Amino acid sequence: MSLVGIGFILVGLFFALVAALGVVRLPDVYTRSHAVGLTDSVGAFFILLGLALYQGFSTNMVKIVVVLVLLYLLNPVITHATVRAALRSGLKPWIKEKP
Amino acid sequence: MTEMEVLFFLFVLSALAALIGVYLYRVIRGPTVFDRVLGLNGISTKAIILLVVIGTVYGRVDMFVDISTGYALLNLVAALAIAKYLEERGSA
Numbered sequence: 001m002s003l004v005g006i007g008f009i010l011v012g013l014f015f016a017l018v019a020a021l022g023v024v025r026l027p028d029v030y031t032r033s034h035a036v037g038l039t040d041s042v043g044a045f046f047i048l049l050g051l052a053l054y055q056g057f058s059t060n061m062v063k064i065v066v067v068l069v070l071l072y073l074l075n076p077v078i079t080h081a082t083v084r085a086a087l088r089s090g091l092k093p094w095i096k097e098k099p
Numbered sequence: 100m101t102e103m104e105v106l107f108f109l110f111v112l113s114a115l116a117a118l119i120g121v122y123l124y125r126v127i128r129g130p131t132v133f134d135r136v137l138g139l140n141g142i143s144t145k146a147i148i149l150l151v152v153i154g155t156v157y158g159r160v161d162m163f164v165d166i167s168t169g170y171a172l173l174n175l176v177a178a179l180a181i182a183k184y185l186e187e188r189g190s191a
Binding site for chain 1: 104107111114115118121122124125131133134136137138140141144145147148151152155160161164165167168171172174175178179181182183185186188
């Protein structure tokens, strides 16, 4: 059980690393929102799932699962609200310039 | 919890702290204010995970999970308020 949890934590760390790479390297708010909203949510999902499995079946597992569900619901909501604010305040999307 | 597991969780803690540093680069450098809000969202996500990992290391998950739940809800309210304010203000 704890070995499975450690494996899930390592997978989640990989996703979190990819999300951080995207936040640094992507050119625009609209493209960076994919890194923060999608990849980072999956990374947090896997890390918290691994921690919950590491605890074994107990009250602590249920509490960690509550945090997991909360984070997995709220992170895309926050990203969506931010990107909608960016779009409505007139920020132009990034376009690759012609060579 | 054996010695190897403590070392593994210390590795996870240091990796998450390094990722917070990466997001902090975007918060400081970000050209628009929306980049900064997105970077803060990523930092708070990492902080929530960090609290649960610290609780696992100390063996007091039941206490630290409550703190991280409160932090997640506070983060939601703050980020939605900032997004609504910037949307109403209407300038990038």
